[in-house]
Amino acid sequence: MYKPAIRQRFNRFTQQSLLMGFICCGLVGQAWALSDDVEKPVNIESDTAEFNQEKGTADYVGNVIATQGSLEILASRLNIQAPDGELKTIIAQGKPANFKQQMDDGKLANGKANKMTYSVQEKKIVMTGQAELKLAKDVISSDHIEYFVENGELRAGNKSTRKKGKRVKAIFHPTNKADKPKTPATP
Structure with missing residues (x-):
């Protein structure tokens, strides 16, 4: 049985690592996500859960x-993965794994990939296997997408995808002035 101090430390590690992870796993960076998301509680449901304090x-x-x-x-x-209590990596896997998040500007960002890996040290998210990112109507898809959280840089495709003959696909919709509400003229 865990001693109370150890359990408390592990619970603190788990809460801190999950909070940091979800901030970063939004895949679109804190600057674009709803401002108050970071203050909300983290909730996780799964069929099973395993925690290994020794390995973190x-x-x-x-x-x-x-x-x-x-x-x-x-x-x-x-x-x-948080060896020594320091968050290193967060990995979401599925066929595909999906995320969605509301942005401050009201747009919905969502994405999917067979594997999404966030590296804390590099502040980089790597999406592999049928990866796709959407922001409103704009879409980018590739078998490999990298997103750098700190500077907002995005790279799609790599040597591996080129060898497999897979291409990057992007659809960007221009901003239409007709879609913007007109400001009434001042007399």
Whole structure:
């Protein structure tokens, strides 16, 4: 049985790592997500969950539903790696794993991939296997997408996808002035 101090430390590690993970797993960066999402509680449901304090891992398996504010992640497996209490990696897997999140501007961002890996040190999200990102009507898809949280840089495709003959596909819709509400003229 865990001693209360150890259980408390592990619970603190789990809460901190999950909170940080969901902030970053939004895949679109904190700056675009709803401002108050980060203050919302993290909720995770799964068929099973395993925590290994010695290794610093949390593994949720089977019909995983993870939410924080407007962020929702659906996956077959969600793995959090935080050796020595320091968050290193978060991995969501599925066929595909999905996320969606409401942005401050009202648009919905969503994405899917067979595997989504967030590396804390690099502040980078790598989506592999039929990856797709959508923001409103704009879409980018590739077998490999990298998103750098800190600077908003996105890269799609790599040497591996080129060798397989897979291409990057992007659809961007221009902003139409007719779609914007007109401001009444001032007399």
